[in-house]
Every structure is written in structure tokens, then in C-alpha cells.
Amino acid sequence: MLANSPVESFSFAGREIFLKRDDLLHPGFSGNKARKFAYFLDQEFAGVTKLIGHGSAQANSLYSLSALAKLKGWQCDFYVDHIASHVLTLPTGNYAAAIANGTRVIDLSSLIAANPFVQRELKWTCHEYIVQQVLPAEPNALFIPEGGRCQYAEYGVNQLAAEIETWAMQQGMTDLKVFLPAGTGTTALFLNQYFVRQQSDIRVLTCAVVGGDAYLRQQFSMLNPNSAEHPQILNADKKYHFGKLYPEFYAMWLRICASGVQFELLYDPLGFIVLEKYLPQWDASPVMYIHQGGLLGNETMLPRYLRKFGQSSSAHGEKHLLSDAKTLCV
Template identity: 35%
Template sequence: MLPSPISKIILDGREFLVKRDDLIDPYLAGNKYRKLYSLINTPKDTLNKLISYGGTQSNAMLAIAALAKSKGWDFIYYTKTLSKQQKEDESGNFFHARNLGMQHKELDRAIYRDYVASLRVNLDNNSLVIEQGGAIQDARVGLEVLAQELRQQLLKHKDVKALATPSGTGTTALFLALSLPEFTIYTTPCVGGVSYLREQMQALHDIPKNLVILSPKKKYHFAKPYKEFYAMYVKLQTVAIEFDLLYAPAMWEALLEQTEEKVLYIHSGGVSGNESMLRRYSQKSFFNL
């Protein structure tokens, strides 16, 4: 479904636009659809195996699993050692990814970093390693398609000169800024801090001047429940669009506190993970779900 539509919302008395990339596909949506765009259009007989690594809450993991299943490719995913509860959980991204055929491999924490660094050693031509979060150079292809859509759609919204997208590795924000130099691109780190985000981006390309990183008011640990994130999730429910609990709260918090102009938020999908995240929030004594 392309191009994805744009919705208008009012939040804290401010008007925002939302690029509805969450509507593209239940699993392969949002920025993961854009990052994996070139692979989506790769002929089935080009590859037979995808390999990646990361956490069990990863939206990229689920998107790659859905892509591999659609192509008939094997998908091997490496994580650090999991708890019994994580393995037996029958909800959330990890559960759905395994149901789509993902082969899960656990690595001891002591060897995890070195092992994933060696995944490309002796890799055959029919296999592809996708970096954590989908941070690959080919991601730029899909993000240029997104940039073309936005440039055309925003002809009807000439008062919008700023876009926003949350960051894990920063791949989406970086390539979008490179493709749309006439717009300010806001982002904020959701994995690690500003320094980590800059390092991840600079590994792919020099950071352009129109890319503005908004610093979070404190250091957040990825996928950990925070009272202010749940409060933001509840506030966002008033606009009749469901947003994810992993990335969206941090980005909206930064936008509301650190910007003033009209902004278009690019919905990065990932709402499939809310099922397990909401259960984790419900276990906190300061929530009443």
C-alpha cells in the first residue's frame, strides 16, 4: 500500500501531521518496510538465508521474519541468553517471529559481541547478514522512495518544514535527512544516548546539518517500562492512532518539549509489540491497566 496516507492530529493544543506507514502491513510496516524495501523487491532465487541479531522486542526482527517467510528464505536470529519466561511468552514480537519460521539461536553474553562480529566470515553468496535494527546501506533505497512520497504529499502542506522519526540505529533519520535537505529532520535516541546514536550514523555516512538530534531529558534503557512513556502512550490514544511503546513515547516527549513549529511525524510501526509491552507495564504497581 503506497503511498501511505497522512493524518492530522491535535496534541497538547498543537497540530501535527502523521505519515501512516503503520498501515502498510501488520508486521512489515513503518521504517522497517522502508529499510527492507530493496530486499522486498529482490527476486526469491537471489538468496536463501537471512541472518540478524538483537533483542527479543525488536521490530526489525519481526519484519525480517515476515519478509523471509514471504520469500521462502530461512531466517536465523541471534540473541543473548533468554530467561525461561521470555522463551515461553505467547505474545509479542518474539513469539510472532518464531511462528513465522524464525530460527532462534542463543549466545552466552560473554561471547555475544565477538560472535555477531564474525557472522560475515565465510558467508556464502546466497546468505545475507542484516545488522541489528536493519542498519544497512541498501536501506537508503527505500528511504528515498519515502522521501519522494513526502515531497509530493507535502505540496498540500507548505507550512510543514520539519519531519520527525525516532531512532534506534539512526538509519531512517540519517538517510531521510540526506534525501530531503530542504526539511529539518528531528530525531531522538531510543537505544543508548546521543553519542551512541551519532556513532551509529557516522558508520553509514557523515551527519548532514539538517538532521537535529533532540536530547532526551534523561537516559532511557531500551524496552524498559517508564511511567512517563506509558503516560505519553495514554495521551496519544486520544488522537485515535495507536503508536508503539518502544520508540514513539520518547520522540513525542522530545517534540512536545523541544520544538514549536508544525511537524510531520513518520509513524515507524511496531505496534505489534505493544501486546507484550502493555503486560510488562501492567506488572508495575504504579499502573492500573
Template identity: 35%
Template sequence: MQYSSISKITLEGRVLFVKRDDLIDPHLAGNKYRKLYTLLQTPSSTYDTIVSYGGTQSNAMLAIAAMAQKKEWNFTYYTKQLSQTQRKQLSGNFAHALALGMEHIELEDALYREYIASLRLTADSRTFIVDQGGAIGEAKVGLEVLAQEIIAQKKSGAIESDIYSLSTPSGTGTTALFLALALPEYKVYTTPCIGDVAYLKEQMSALAELPKNLIILPPKKKYHFAKPYKEFLEIYKKLLKSGVEFDLLYAPSMFEALLEQTNEKILYIHSGGVSGNESMLARYSQKGWS
């Protein structure tokens, strides 16, 4: 596979570099491509069904739907009960995933956690379960492939020789953790976009011991995931003017932290997820922010 390209952007006078993992595939791109890399290399005959769970606008959900279609696997996705607004406005990642063949099952809120916890007890050998956000140990291989790409692109001159700091935002922290483990000579910056620093450390520690080169930057204030914030929209617009579109859920928080807490040359690993901007921009518009 051809390596994802490197772009240079300017944000508030700061020059930053971006590894364009968002361009790998329209739906199966960014860190979700890296997390699902092992499954993508798995023979289609190995499984019949992929099962996952989470939110209705999840980037991981859409990526898994795209992968399942490519591999000709069934894909079942569990969520809590939809709101009336969600039922009326089937848009963004949810609509795209349904179009790709995803089977959606709603669970009553009170039963959700218990049912999700039982999935592995009832799954057979032909079923693979992807935990929310793609937080699976198999993701390690895909991040090691990314690490080798970064090393190769530095040798070729595509990445400047004095860049030894990387950045990627975190939901579960899977990408940042495994990237830091694969590249111990680099600093890997991340910030929690779901929950706080303690929650992020707990999620990552369930996968592996946290390495010293993994640096968690605390957010400026407590942000609620997927809630519209004016400052996030402003950062999104500035990034768009720089020539690259980023997602509205994770990227603004990461770039805000980088601008305020770092000053060296940084290579930002584009997480993809821009397909979710359709529904998020609609929510900003409803608030009168545009």
C-alpha cells in the first residue's frame, strides 16, 4: 500500500505537519483503518459476523461497516435507544453505515451495559467482537505498520528529520498508546476527548502499561463529548482555511492543547472521521453558529 501523504498547515501562526491517514479510504480511514488493519488482513472465510456497539455517530461504527462490506461479513451494531430526533434525522455516519449493510439493534438503556457485557459469552468462533471505538488488542499490529511508515517517510525526506513529536487525539487512547509503544524514540502527545485524564489512563492501562514517551495533555476545560462548542467550530474553520478538513469531535480539542502546551515541531496523525461533520455542522447551525 502507498503511504499516506504529509501536509503542512499553519494554525494561528504555528506551522504543523499532518500525516493524511484521512485519505486512505472514504469510510475506512484514519485511526480506524489502523485499528482494523489486522481484521482487514484476515481471510474473509475466518468469520461470518462482526459485532460492535456504541454511539450512533461513531467513526468506528462507519469504518467497521465499510470493512464488513469489503469482507462480505455481516455487521451487527448495538446502541442505546434512539431519541425521536435521531429517528427523524438519519444522517451522517449512522445513515452511511446503514447504507453499507449494518444491522442496527437498539437496547433499553437499563439493560444496555449488562447485555454488552454478555456478548462474548454468547458469541461463537465465527463471530468477532470489536469493542467500542475499536479498542482491541489486535489494533497493535496496525499501529506498528503506521510506525514503520513514519520511519520510512523520515528516511525518504517526506517527514523532516528533526521531527520527533507526534500527536493524535484520544477516545479510548488505543491509537496513542500503541503508537507510543511502537516508537519509543518519539514523544506522542494526546488529550482525552471522552472523559478526563484519569478515565483515559484507565482505558489505556487495560490494554498495556503506559510508556514514558506517551504524554497526556489535559484539556483547557471539561468538555462534554459531541457537544457543540464555539471554540471548536472556530478551530475547525481555521484548520479548513489551512487546506485540510479535520473532524469536529476530536481534532479541535487536540489542536487547542497543542497550541497552548507545546512549542516544538509536531506531526499530527489525522484520525479521519470527517464524514461525521455532516451531522455535527447541522447541530452547530441549529444553535445559530456557522
């Protein structure tokens, strides 16, 4: 069982922040997805020989499912809407690591185009295709929904919550604020739900990275309709679009990586921008930030940032910037 990731002290915006290092859970299986998928690692699944998932070709869940399947001795098939040509030409990041783990990444658009028996006029989503076309012929397969947004995630997130609660008690802390940026919000929801039900004074705060507040509240309600158990959603000063490159994201990433801890470039920059905005309101409360891993994504995100914001630099200067960033985040 994966548990007891360390807590470190981290200086940010003139405050001491406690950093829950879930990126250090296991060399090959860590972070947010390891917590969400912990149930599948810990339980026995008699007769299962294959793990099936879906998402994007560079998703953190792709690599995490590949690592889970490898640990369990299963084949992993991961369905994607498409695979960009540059990813096929020069595999990097989560895609390359998953392939190295033996995962078959299946391009649904190419599969349908090559299969005369599939009704091509139907606009299949990966989920629909798996449920209707794949699972009926795969009795020994275990299917995990995209990103791990399911009730099974509660098992591993509860373990994380219990670790945080025990740590806070050992430190003699009260009114601990736990902050993490959210995609589907599954981890934030189950964390706060645990603390509320345990009648703890620990509360979870989050911000919407993938969609807006309405999207995040909808995701919460799909797993738990009781809004009294939902985390508080905090906002940045402007609207950001998921996956778009922003200079303030890159600047924040360089700031936080200067601490010597590597962070990822997709969720953490916005997380720390929002955290910095609200920290002055929490003067009397200790604050914990959950490091959710996802570091392999930097292999694709960092070159994108350098291409976009390094155009005015000389070739030598751009190489130096890349070297500095990698040095910060080794």
C-alpha cells in the first residue's frame, strides 16, 4: 500500500507553507492519480488480465494507469481520440513513459477508419466505444473511467486525508487549510468530505483549472450531492483557459521551482497564483499545499513555454534558459 508521503516546510510569499509531497509516494506510481487508483492497486481482481482506460495522449492518467498495470502484471490498453503526428514522431512525457511500460495507446479515429464493421457515421467518444464495442469482448478487463473520477477514488483519497489529519494532530495544529488546484475536483471533494465527516477543523480549498466554478461544482455534485461537504472554490483575478500558455504561469513556475522542489506546469502555476492571492486572509491558520505529481508533463509543456516566450532570445540564450529550468527542477 502506498502511504505516508513526507511533509516539508516551504517558503512562499513570505509565509511558511507545508508541502505534502505526494510526488514522492513511489518512483513509478505517485501523485494525485496514485491516490485515485490506490483501490485498484490494493485489491485483488481475480481473473483480470487487462486494464482499460481513456483520455488524452499526454494525460497524467495515461502514465499512472500504465504504472498500475505494470505493478499488477496486467496489459494496459488506453484509448485516445487521436494522437498528434509530432507525438508519434518524437514520443515524450507521459506518452513515451506509458509506451515504455508496455501500454498500447490506441488511436480511436484511426481504429474506426480502418475497421469496416464499425458504423463510421456514429460520432463515438472513447468512453462510448469502450463500453459498447470493447468491453463485451473483454471479460477479463477492468475499465477505469477517465482521470479516475469515480467513487473508487474515495479509498485512496481517504488514506491521504487520514495522513494529513494525523500529521496535524502530531504538530498540535488547529484550523489547517489544505489547498490544491483541481481538474475534476475528485481529490479535493473526497478530502473535504472526509474532514467534515470526521468533525475535524481541517478544511480544503481549491481552484478550477480545467473549467470554471460551475463545472467544478457540477463535478462535485456528481460524486456527492451534499454541498455542505464540498470544498470551497477560490478564484484568480482573471479567467484562464486550460492548457493555454500564460507568461505569469511560467514566471510563477520559475519562482516555486527556485525552492529546489520540482512542480508541474499545467496545474501548479495557477494553484500558486490563487494561493498567493488568498494567503493574507489566512494569517491565523497554517496552510498545506498538496504536491500532486504530474511531473512527466513538463517534458512537453516546458518546450512549449520556451518556444512561445523565448522567441526574442538568441539560440544560446534559449538553451541557457532551458538548462536553468532543468537545473532548478532536477
